[in-house]
Amino acid sequence: xxxxxxxxxxxxxxxxxxxxxxxxxxxxxxxxxxxxxxxxxxxxxxxxxxxxxxxxxxxxxxxxxxxxxxxxxxxxxxxxxxxxxxxxxxxxxxxxxxxxxxxxxxxxxxxxxxxxxxxxxxxxxxxxxxxxxxxxxxxxxxxxxxxxxxxxxxxxxxxxxxxxxxxxxxxxxxxxxxxxxxxxxxxxxxxxxxxxxxxxxxxxxxxxxxxxxxxxxxxxxxxxxxxxxxxxxxxxxxxxxxxxxxxxxxxxxxxxxxxxxxxxxxxxxxxxxxxxxxxxxxxxxxxxxxxxxxxxxxxxxxxxxxxxxxxxxxxxxxxxxxxxxxxxxxxxxxxxxxxxxxxxxxxxxxxxxxxxxxxxxxxxxxxxxxxxxxxxxxxxxxxxxxxxxxxxxx
Amino acid sequence: xxxxxxxxxxxxxxxxxxxxxxxxxxxxxxxxxxxxxxxxxxxxxxxxxxxxxxxxxxxxxxxxxxxxxxxxxxxxxxxxxxxxxxxxxxxxxxxxxxxxxxxxxxxxxxxxxxxxxxxxxxxxxxxxxxxxxxxxxxxxxxxxxxxxxxxxxxxxxxxxxxxxxxxxxxxxxxxxxxxxxxxxxxxxxxxxxxxxxxxxxxxxxxxxxxxxxxxxxxxxxxxxxxxxxxxxxxxxxxxxxxxxxxxxxxxxxxxxxxxxxxxxxxxxxxxxxxxxxxxxxxxxxxxxxxxxxxxxxxxxxxxxxxxxxxxxxxxxxxxxxxxxxxxxxxxxxxxxxxxxxxxxxxxxxxxxxxxxxxxxxxxxxxxxxxxxxxxxxxxxxxxxxxxxxxxxxxxxxxxxxxxxxxxxxxxxxxxxxxxxxxxxxxxxxxxxxxxxxxxxxxxxxxxxxxxxxxxxxxxxxxxxxxxxxxxxxxxxxxxxxxxxxxxxxxxxxxxxxxxxxxxxxxxxxxxxxxxxxxxxx
Numbered sequence: 001x002x003x004x005x006x007x008x009x010x011x012x013x014x015x016x017x018x019x020x021x022x023x024x025x026x027x028x029x030x031x032x033x034x035x036x037x038x039x040x041x042x043x044x045x046x047x048x049x050x051x052x053x054x055x056x057x058x059x060x061x062x063x064x065x066x067x068x069x070x071x072x073x074x075x076x077x078x079x080x081x082x083x084x085x086x087x088x089x090x091x092x093x094x095x096x097x098x099x100x101x102x103x104x105x106x107x108x109x110x111x112x113x114x115x116x117x118x119x120x121x122x123x124x125x126x127x128x129x130x131x132x133x134x135x136x137x138x139x140x141x142x143x144x145x146x147x148x149x150x151x152x153x154x155x156x157x158x159x160x161x162x163x164x165x166x167x168x169x170x171x172x173x174x175x176x177x178x179x180x181x182x183x184x185x186x187x188x189x190x191x192x193x194x195x196x197x198x199x200x201x202x203x204x205x206x207x208x209x210x211x212x213x214x215x216x217x218x219x220x221x222x223x224x225x226x227x228x229x230x231x232x233x234x235x236x237x238x239x240x241x242x243x244x245x246x247x248x249x250x251x252x253x254x255x256x257x258x259x260x261x262x263x264x265x266x267x268x269x270x271x272x273x274x275x276x277x278x279x280x281x282x283x284x285x286x287x288x289x290x291x292x293x294x295x296x297x298x299x300x301x302x303x304x305x306x307x308x309x310x311x312x313x314x315x316x317x318x319x320x321x322x323x324x325x326x327x328x329x330x331x332x333x334x335x336x337x338x339x340x341x342x343x344x345x346x347x348x349x350x351x352x353x354x355x356x357x358x359x360x361x362x363x364x365x366x367x368x369x370x371x372x373x374x375x376x377x378x379x380x381x382x383x384x385x386x387x388x389x390x391x392x393x394x
Numbered sequence: 395x396x397x398x399x400x401x402x403x404x405x406x407x408x409x410x411x412x413x414x415x416x417x418x419x420x421x422x423x424x425x426x427x428x429x430x431x432x433x434x435x436x437x438x439x440x441x442x443x444x445x446x447x448x449x450x451x452x453x454x455x456x457x458x459x460x461x462x463x464x465x466x467x468x469x470x471x472x473x474x475x476x477x478x479x480x481x482x483x484x485x486x487x488x489x490x491x492x493x494x495x496x497x498x499x500x501x502x503x504x505x506x507x508x509x510x511x512x513x514x515x516x517x518x519x520x521x522x523x524x525x526x527x528x529x530x531x532x533x534x535x536x537x538x539x540x541x542x543x544x545x546x547x548x549x550x551x552x553x554x555x556x557x558x559x560x561x562x563x564x565x566x567x568x569x570x571x572x573x574x575x576x577x578x579x580x581x582x583x584x585x586x587x588x589x590x591x592x593x594x595x596x597x598x599x600x601x602x603x604x605x606x607x608x609x610x611x612x613x614x615x616x617x618x619x620x621x622x623x624x625x626x627x628x629x630x631x632x633x634x635x636x637x638x639x640x641x642x643x644x645x646x647x648x649x650x651x652x653x654x655x656x657x658x659x660x661x662x663x664x665x666x667x668x669x670x671x672x673x674x675x676x677x678x679x680x681x682x683x684x685x686x687x688x689x690x691x692x693x694x695x696x697x698x699x700x701x702x703x704x705x706x707x708x709x710x711x712x713x714x715x716x717x718x719x720x721x722x723x724x725x726x727x728x729x730x731x732x733x734x735x736x737x738x739x740x741x742x743x744x745x746x747x748x749x750x751x752x753x754x755x756x757x758x759x760x761x762x763x764x765x766x767x768x769x770x771x772x773x774x775x776x777x778x779x780x781x782x783x784x785x786x787x788x789x790x791x792x793x794x795x796x797x798x799x800x801x802x803x804x805x806x807x808x809x810x811x812x813x814x815x816x817x818x819x820x821x822x823x824x825x826x827x828x829x830x831x832x833x834x835x836x837x838x839x840x841x842x843x844x845x846x847x848x849x850x851x852x853x854x855x856x857x858x859x860x861x862x863x864x865x866x867x868x869x870x871x872x873x874x875x876x877x878x879x880x881x882x883x884x885x886x887x888x889x890x891x892x893x894x895x896x897x898x899x900x901x902x903x904x905x906x907x908x909x910x911x912x913x914x915x
Binding site: 114116117120131134135153156157163165167169170181185188191192195196201202205206208209263315 | 518521522525569572638811830834835836838846886888892905908909
């Protein structure tokens with residue numbers, strides 16, 4: 001099936017896949033990109049609980065001011081929530097076009113508050129009290145049950161989330177040097193593998209390398225015509241978008257630098273700069289995907305939120321509940337979704353963090369169900385024993 | 395029900411064990427260690443499997459003394475002799491010069507100082523700087539350990555010892571990023587794991603179990619009477635000794651956790667106040683501590699056997715049970731066989747290794763001897779896909795032999811990119827040994843890139859850390875006597891034809907290091 005046809009189906013019958021039990025192995029109709037903010041970003045300063053006096057009491061130095069005419073105040077999204085002002089020109093317009101959703105009180109049941117344990121748990125997506133297969137990530141299991149899936153990890157190494165039995169290529173897009181091998185050398189090396197069990201991997205590897213090289217060539221050409229030179233995550237995001245537009249429909253990328261124990265800043269400062277970079281990236285991604293943005297869903301997660309109260313160093317420590325983002329041309333956006341509670345001292349988990357009311361596997365299972373029309377056994381392969389939660393995301 | 399089953403297994407095992415111990419090592423299977431029958435196999439392939447990868451000097455050495463003698467020497471290593479430049483690189487490291495206990499206590503003081511800076515009123519920038527400096531020092535110590543390990547892998551004459559050190563480090567995996575173990579991982583490798591890599595499993599197990607790095611990594615420093623933390627107890631049973639399906643019960647895990655209470659660490663110079671009647675029970679070795687105040691002195695029942703509450707001795711009693719349990723013998727033999735001959739080793743071979751393990755009371759060298767003399771071992775030669783660490787180390791060994799590299803950073807970076815960094819596996823199960831995890835397309839492309847970097851001498855292995863990149867060193871000569879004498883014979887027609895298409899020596903090297911045959915051991 002061609003992309004154009006898929007696009008048509010996807011946009012005309014956005015709900016049709018929820019009853020799609022006809023196919024035993026569902027096709028991959030839309031494009032899904034999972035973005036992992038490693039380090040536990042401070043979600044309470046992204047999505048500001050502006051109605052909570054407790055928020056302002058808890059963060060005397062780093063709170064984002066209530067919406068006002070001040071350019072550095074939070075941007076109102078609903079009666080309860082407002083957005084970090086640094087996202088005014090990037091994420092806010094998407095939200096207004098109903099292409100962005102935020103899910104507060106999201107996360108895992110893991111209570112270790114350890115980066116690596118919680119990241120591992122999320123990436124494995126298996127019950128903690130069950131015997132786990134430590135070499136099987138949930139995106140790999142998703143790739144394994146889908147038909148026509150073209151997965152790609154836009155990372156230096158294959159992350160746990162994509163490890164497992166399905167073959168998943170990886171390529172980082174940040175610092176791309178000229179390919180080490182020229183076309184002739186690639187051909188000669190491929191020839192050595194033609195009768196081996198690795199021939200598919202080798203051919204795939206060289207063709208990914210070609211695609212990346214071509215993308216970079218196009219980028220250089222655009223740059224020489226005075227296009228703005230992107231950097232940081234924005235550069236990654238543009239490249240990811242072009243690769244996903246051309247070929248891949250199940251992607252993963254991670255971004256570090258969110259572990260803000262000291263001096264995280266408020267409306268401006270360290271975290272604001274990181275969020276700005278992120279926002280620019282997603283706006284650029286939407287732009288680069290063009291008409292394909294309509295059948296793309298981007299989900300942004302992080303291992304945990306941070307302590308609700310600021311610490312003694314104008315920063316925040318490892319917490320629990322966080323805020324997930326869901327972006328895309330066809331998401332049912334413009335809302336803050338999921339189970340919520342009033343933000344006050346009583347509703348904090350262990351008197352320090354946001355609680356988790358929207359468990360990540362249930363949320364993602366609900367999304368996958370709708371996006372791919374999985375049956376219950378497929379869903380059970382991806383997230384064993386999980387009851388999907390329908391948040392009406394797409 | 396399960397309790398009964400466990401005690402049955404136990405009784406049967408004690409019977410088996412007493413039979414064998416009275417038989418005083420009478421099996422011919424492992425006794426004639428010189429008789430490996432390996433002269434039937436191709437020497438190049440044997441060396442490629444037992445060592446970190448063949449090179450000219452290893453080949454010459456093995457050829458001159460004969461393969462059986464060589465393998466026997468590898469199983470019973472003598473004093474090592476590293477190239478003098480490599481030895482001096484290692485000698486210059488902080489981890490070689492400072493006793494680890496002193497270093498750890500000092501770093502703990504430093505951590506407290508950083509903590510007090512964080513609590514003070516200095517600027518956020520000063521706070522960040524102080525924390526970063528401390529973190530950098532820890533990372534530097536971990537990097538030293540990784541560097542020492544890689545240099546030994548490349549240059550040690552005791553290749554099998556280093557090969558097995560990696561295996562056991564992976565088996566008893568710790569992750570330095572958890573609970574701040576960066577400064578300890580080198581000591582863990584050097585003092586706990588490496589000395590016992592070819593010795594007795596019981597000694598190895600005890601060394602790992604009592605090492606502060608392991609105790610912290612698996613949270614046993616948090617395990618105290620009435621505040622039970624089962625993590626370590628469970629992983630010892632599941633990952634380190636019996637294996638997951640060995641028939642132990644949740645009760646066994648809980649009882650073992652009680653037995654392990656009070657086994658922990660102490661980074662202070664002082665010692666805690668211990669109840670008078672328990673003072674003679676207190677144990678302190680460096681930062682290792684057994685604190686009787688934290689121990690549960692009640693009796694326990696483990697695997698159907700009553701363990702009397704008597705402090706640290708209980709742990710030794712349990713380690714005896716575990717290291718002599720047939721399930722452990724099987725689990726370890728299976729894993730050793732998979733490491734050396736690939737996924738799904740034949741059951742009959744694993745059984746023979748298991749027997750040797752039991753008969754020798756867990757001698758690792760004897761168990762490996764049974765493996766090396768097996769026809770299944772000879773048949774498997776050349777067919778095991780290298781994981782990234784084997785690819786990287788074997789490439790450097792082949793390329794540079796005894797010529798000392800001056801910087802291991804490129805190796806460290808390559809391993810990171812391929813997802814198999816030293817000390818980089820976060821979960822206690824260690825890296826997967828199965829080949830399917832290591833031949834993704836991105837992985838293979840990275841290998842070709844490495845092959846080219848080494849093959850064309852552009853890998854910066856000869857630029858000392860921190861110095862400006864110099865001009866490329868001379869590329870290695872892989873088309874050498876070793877190649878024409880033996881390596882060439884291992885290559886398929888297709889590979890040889892590809893090599894003929896090379897237009898320069900550098901390119902020829904690149905093709906050789908990228909060939910399917912070189913991806914296998």
